[in-house]
Amino acid sequence: MIRILLADDHPVVREGLRGMLSAEPGLEVVGEAANGPQAEALAAELRPDIVLMDLRMPGGDGVDSIARMTAAGLSCRIVVLTTYETDRDILRAVEAGAAGYLLKDMARAELADAVRAAVRGETVLAPSVAARLMDQLRTRPERPRLSEREAAVLRLVAEGATNAEIGRRLYVAESTVKTHMLRIFNKLDVTDRTAAVTSAMRQGLL
Known part of the structure; x- marks a missing residue:
């Protein structure tokens, strides 16, 4: 039996989803939440x-809750079920750890099949969402690449080291460190050390 938790702020939507899913063999709705924090608490409790x-x-924003549940290491799969399909919503949800992105206008059998597929470990996307996501990935700027030495310099910057301290720890001249920093700034399109660290962490370069 697949155990399902519903998170939606509209009671009538939750009631409709419960009826639809409970009518399908092998599916059971075990809980309902009216917002993100409630969903997080119930996911931890009901598993x-x-x-x-x-x-x-x-x-509570649904994407923030997805990120927190993913970070908490909960074993449940989290699938977005919404009426919104903007590029920003889709990318934020996927990056937060969502295992799928579905729209509320899908048929009952399609929703049930998607639930089963997600639990099997598959990524489930509404066709229009998949198309938008592919377009976004194709047009997204290529992530900058730091050399091993540049990454080492930036990690020390993140620790609060000065250029002189970085030079001593990497056994290079302070002028060499400055050169590395200029190249890092150029690659990340930033103008200061804090922005460089923040940008690199956001892009998974550190």
Whole structure:
């Protein structure tokens, strides 16, 4: 039996989803949440196999909750089920750890099949969402690449080391460190050390 947690701020939507999913063999709705924080608490308590998560709810953004549940190491799969399919929403959800992105206009059988597929470990995307995501990935700027030495310099910057301290620890002249920093700034399109560290961490370069 696949155990499902519903997270949506509209009671009538939750009631409809419960009826649809409970009518399908092998599916059971074990809990309902009206916002993100409630979903997080119930996911930790009930340990469902899958969470169907709306995105825009009062009292907590769905994407933030997805990120927190993913970071907490919960074993449940989290699939977005929403009416919104903007590029920003899709990318944020996927980057936060969502295992899929579905739209509320899908048929009952399609939703049930998607739930089963997600629990099997597959990524489930509504066709229009998949197309938008592919377009975004194709047009996204290529992530900059730091050399091993540049990455080493930036890690020391993140630790708060000065150029002189970095030079001593890497056995290079301070002028060489400055050259590395200029190249890092250029690659990351930033103008100061804090921005360089922040940008590199956001892009997974550190």
